[in-house]
Amino acid sequence: MTLSPPLATGEVQKVATRAAYGEALLALGGQRDDVVVFDADLSGSTKTKAFGQAYPDRFFNFGVAEANMMGTAAGLASLGRQVVFASSFAMFATGKAWEQLRQCVCVPNLNVKVCATHAGLTVGEDGKSHQMLEDITLMRAIPNMKVIVPADSTEAKAAVLAAVDIPGPVYIRLSRASTRVILGDDYRFELGRGTVLRDGTDLAICACGVEVAEALDAAELLFAKGIDARVINLSTVDPIDEELVTAAARECGAILTVEEHQIRGGLGDAVAQAVVKHCPVPMEMAGMDGEFGQSGPPNDLLTHYGLDANGIAARAQELLRRKG
Amino acid sequence: MTLSTERIQELQEIAKQVRVDIVSMVHAAKCGHPGGPMGMADFMTVLFMEHLNLNAENLNDPGRDRFVLGNGHTCAGYYALLAAKGLIPHEELLTFRKLGSRLQGHPHRTPEMGIDFSTGSLGTGLSAAAGMALGARLNGTAAHVYCTSSDGDSQEGQIWEAATSAAHFELANLTVIVDFNNIQIDGKMRDVMNVRDLRAKYEAFGWNALDVDGHDLGALDQALSETRNTSMPTAIIAHTTIGKGVGYMEDTSSWHGVAPDDEQLAVALAELGAAG
Numbered sequence: 295m296t297l298s299p300p301l302a303t304g305e306v307q308k309v310a311t312r313a314a315y316g317e318a319l320l321a322l323g324g325q326r327d328d329v330v331v332f333d334a335d336l337s338g339s340t341k342t343k344a345f346g347q348a349y350p351d352r353f354f355n356f357g358v359a360e361a362n363m364m365g366t367a368a369g370l371a372s373l374g375r376q377v378v379f380a381s382s383f384a385m386f387a388t389g390k391a392w393e394q395l396r397q398c399v400c401v402p403n404l405n406v407k408v409c410a411t412h413a414g415l416t417v418g419e420d421g422k423s424h425q426m427l428e429d430i431t432l433m434r435a436i437p438n439m440k441v442i443v444p445a446d447s448t449e450a451k452a453a454v455l456a457a458v459d460i461p462g463p464v465y466i467r468l469s470r471a472s473t474r475v476i477l478g479d480d481y482r483f484e485l486g487r488g489t490v491l492r493d494g495t496d497l498a499i500c501a502c503g504v505e506v507a508e509a510l511d512a513a514e515l516l517f518a519k520g521i522d523a524r525v526i527n528l529s530t531v532d533p534i535d536e537e538l539v540t541a542a543a544r545e546c547g548a549i550l551t552v553e554e555h556q557i558r559g560g561l562g563d564a565v566a567q568a569v570v571k572h573c574p575v576p577m578e579m580a581g582m583d584g585e586f587g588q589s590g591p592p593n594d595l596l597t598h599y600g601l602d603a604n605g606i607a608a609r610a611q612e613l614l615r616r617k618g
Numbered sequence: 619m620t621l622s623t624e625r626i627q628e629l630q631e632i633a634k635q636v637r638v639d640i641v642s643m644v645h646a647a648k649c650g651h652p653g654g655p656m657g658m659a660d661f662m663t664v665l666f667m668e669h670l671n672l673n674a675e676n677l678n679d680p681g682r683d684r685f686v687l688g689n690g691h692t693c694a695g696y697y698a699l700l701a702a703k704g705l706i707p708h709e710e711l712l713t714f715r716k717l718g719s720r721l722q723g724h725p726h727r728t729p730e731m732g733i734d735f736s737t738g739s740l741g742t743g744l745s746a747a748a749g750m751a752l753g754a755r756l757n758g759t760a761a762h763v764y765c766t767s768s769d770g771d772s773q774e775g776q777i778w779e780a781a782t783s784a785a786h787f788e789l790a791n792l793t794v795i796v797d798f799n800n801i802q803i804d805g806k807m808r809d810v811m812n813v814r815d816l817r818a819k820y821e822a823f824g825w826n827a828l829d830v831d832g833h834d835l836g837a838l839d840q841a842l843s844e845t846r847n848t849s850m851p852t853a854i855i856a857h858t859t860i861g862k863g864v865g866y867m868e869d870t871s872s873w874h875g876v877a878p879d880d881e882q883l884a885v886a887l888a889e890l891g892a893a894g
Contacts, residue, residue, distance in 0.1 A: 330756070354752070354787070362745045362779035369749020372727065372735055373680065375757055393739060394776075398746055402727035402736045 297476055297491065308472040311503075312411040314447035315468055316341025318454035319379060323349045329458060332367050332380040334360045339470075340381040340411045364391040364406070368398035371405045377458050378406045384413035384426035384467060392432055399463050400438040407457045408433075409466045414554035415582070415596065416471040416504055421589035427582050431559025433465040434532040440485060441532040443467040443553075443561070445506035446476045449529055452483035460485055467503060471592045474507045488535035494522035497610055497617065498542035501552040502528050502561050505580075508596065509552050511603035516610055523610060531561050536568040543573040548617040550578045550610050554601055557581040578613040580606055621668070621839050629835050632702055633663040637863045638892045639698035639711055645883040647715035650723065653873040655695030657799045657832070657858035658766070664838045665795065666699040670764060672732055674704050681759035684750045686735045688743025689768040689797060690724040691875070697721050705732040741774025743767065744794060748784045751792040751851075762846065765794045770802040772813045778823070784851045785824030792851040793842070797832065799860040801871045820853035832856030864889050 322329045323345050330352045337343040337355060346353035356363040360382050367378040381387070387410035388395065399406045410429065417425045433441045440460060444450035450468060457464045476491070491506070492513050501509040506527045513523040524546055528535060543549055549569060551562040562579030569577060580601060587595060596602040600609065621629070636659045644650035655662075666672075671683040687696050694714060701708045706720070713719035720728055724738025734750070737743050747765035754761040771777060784792055796816055804810045813819075820827035826848050830841045838856065845852040860874070861867025864886040878886055 352756070356779075356783055357786075359779040359783065361741075361776045362748075362783055365742050365745025365776065365780070366749035366752065366783065369686070369735065369746035369751075370753040370756075371749070372746065373684075373750060373753040373757065375680065376753060394742060394745070397736065397739045398742050 297478060307475045309447035309475055310470060310472045311444050311447055311450035311468040312341045312470060314450035315409055315411070315454055315466070316344050318451045319345040320348060322455065322458055323352070326458065328376050330354070330370065330376045330378050332356060332363050332378060334358060334363050334382040334386065336382055339383070342381050360386045360391040361394050364394035365398045367406045368394070368402070368404050372402065379409055380406060381409045381411065383424065384410035384429045385424055388429040388432050388465070389426065395439070395463070396436050400436045403438045403462045405462060407464045407466065409454065409468060411468040412470045413467045414469060414503065415587050415599065415601065416469050416554060416592040418471065418592040418595065419589050422586040425587040427556045427587065428559070429467060430531055430553070430555050430561065434564065435559065438462050439532070440464045440530070441467070442485070442530055443502035444529055445503060445527045446473060448475055448477040448479065448481050449483055452481060453529070456483050456485065469504055471504070473504045476507050476510060483529070486530050486533045486535060488526050488528045488530070488538040490524060490538070491527050492523070492525040494524035495546055496522045497548040497550060497613055498524040498526055498546040499550045499552060499606065499610065500526045500528050500539065500542070500561065500565050502531060503554060505552040505554055505601060508601065508603050508606055512606035512610065515603055515607040521610065521614065528561060528565065531564050534564045534568055536572065539565055539568040540572040543569050543575045548576045548613050550580060550606070550613050552580045552601065552606055554596070555581055557583055576613060576616045578609050580609045621836055626835050629663055629667060632667060633659045634863070634890055634892070636663055636695055636698040636702065638887060638890050639701070640694040641864065641878055641883060641886045643694045643697070643711050643714040644877045646712045648877050650694060650715055650877055651691045651875045652694065652878065653801070653860040653867055654689065654692035654768070654797065654799070656864065656867060657860040657862045658692055658797050659695050659862065660833045660835060661795055661838050661856045662695050662699055664835055665764060665842060666703060668839055669842045671762070672703070677730070677732055680757060681761050683761050684734045684747070684763045686743045686747040686750070686763070686765040687725050687737050688747070688766045688794070689740065689771050690737030690743070693725045696725065700732055740771045741776035743771070744777050744780035744784070747794070748780050748789055748792055751784070751789040752787060754791055761791065763792050765792070766797060767794050768797040769800065769807045769813050769816070772796065772816055773811050781820060781823040781825065788849065789851045790849050793845040793854065794851070795854045795856055797858055798855050799858045801860045801869065801874065803871060803874050805871050816853070817855050825851050825853050827853040827855065829855045829857060832858035833862060
């Protein structure tokens with residue numbers, strides 16, 4: 295697997311994962327007539343609108359009523375013919391409609407793909423009411439739900455195209471902000487499989503979503519200080535790649551997790567559960583530690599909360615002191 | 619076409635057996651909800667025996683009708699009717715609520731015995747039923763989707779989100795029967811949280827809506843017949859007496875979620891004409 299050319303050439307291409315979702319949906323619409331898309335009055339922002347314009351008979355706008363949208367998606371999927379993609383902002387898709395996702399989608403294990411955009415701190419200026427920082431926790435707590443946090447637009451597109459054939463409920467966490475494309479076109483997404491993007495043995499940095507690019511940059515900063523960090527993209531948070539995490543713990547002896555999400559119940563917890571079970575080593579978890587975000591440009595927020603490359607590199611050095 | 623006197627008598631016998639099954643199941647489980655399904659037994663019997671196109675032969679037919687028990691706690695009567703239709707063995711009813719049973723305390727989607735959806739959390743059923751109605755239209759089938767609700771269920775906001783969207787999408791193939799018995803766990807519905815005139819509310823949301831005596835089998839049959847020829851979804855507000863058929867259970871919130879003991883079961887069975 296190659297990393298995207300920009301890293302090699304210095305040309306930076308930035309695309310939002312939500313945009314890749316919209317493209318993938320449009321492609322799926324042409325390939326399969328069993329794909330149906332639901333939205334809740336945010337189709338311009340979630341990027342489902344293009345599907346709706348191309349396939350109006352298979353697109354349904356539910357207005358500002360997310361609980362009903364998820365329940366209706368479950369009812370439609372229960373007939374066994376359609377795959378329903380249901381979208382809103384992560385705050386509303388997983389917050390307002392959590393109970394419907396549990397009772398109506400996951401209890402009967404139905405074919406509903408929840409693709410939620412505007413997740414995490416990088417929502418930016420809209421601030422704490424819209425920065426969903428608890429969705430990974432909420433989704434991975436429910437049996438049958440698979441949780442995917444794509445690292446960039448390449449992976450987002452691949453994950454959406456894969457999700458249509460993954461049986462049962464899937465949650466895909468997408469971002470508003472345009473972020474760097476880091477994966478090459480030959481990237482193959484596989485549910486439950488993490489990817490080592492940079493090898494190293496001093497510590498392993500496990501990241502998901504927009505934090506994968508920051509982790510790669512942090513590894514460069516650390517390398518300049520003589521620290522060789524392994525960077526792992528754990529885009530599937532549930533089921534977590536226990537084998538890859540265990541190998542990282544054994545070979546690196548220390549693990550730092552990074553996510554634009556609460557560390558309670560998020561990627562950090564998922565990795566920690568695998569580590570304590572198979573190979574306990576010192577860990578640090580970078581993320582939101584029990585506080586809400588605030589308004590600001592996305593990059594300023596990442597810097598403020600220690601989730602940019604510099605912040606991650608600093609946490610890595612703290613962790614190495616504990617590793618001894 | 620209206621039901622013949624003979625057919626009404628046959629349906630009354632089936633409804634009586636459903637009530638006998640309900641009290642027997644809840645007694646055997648030593649817990650559960652007898653009052654609600656006793657009140658619903660008449661309209662559930664007319665729906666299942668005369669209208670719902672679901673049986674052992676067409677179970678896997680994508681074009682068959684669908685059913686969602688929106689007030690999932692009343693499932694004892696639902697299971698009794700699945701037995702009456704031959705979808706589950708009658709003797710299985712007494713496994714209700716026991717470890718390992720298919721007959722969970724609230725319905726769990728089990729296609730092989732005709733349970734189309736999981737319910738139990740109030741407010742969620744009507745959305746699911748609307749999704750099935752939308753799917754039936756997408757799939758080009760003539761399936762009709764029936765859903766139950768209740769006055770208590772109508773206190774949930776999601777019901778009105780679903781009512782809004784079902785009318786917006788003009789889901790004429792959707793019918794909800796609302797068990798309106800004026801009773802909820804904490805007491806009289808009008809004292810706890812009065813939902814007022816549900817027919818007027820559904821009408822205001824764009825539905826066909828009508829009030830029916832929930833124990834008049836002929837009127838229920840006629841109301842259900844009319845729902846097949848409409849351009850909008852239909853709400854049948856069935857006015858019922860909770861616990862109907864057993865004197866000590868009628869019109870009281872105290873039998874909403876309590877099991878009869880041995881003595882109370884004997885009294886109930888005697889009143890229902892099934893002592894033994």
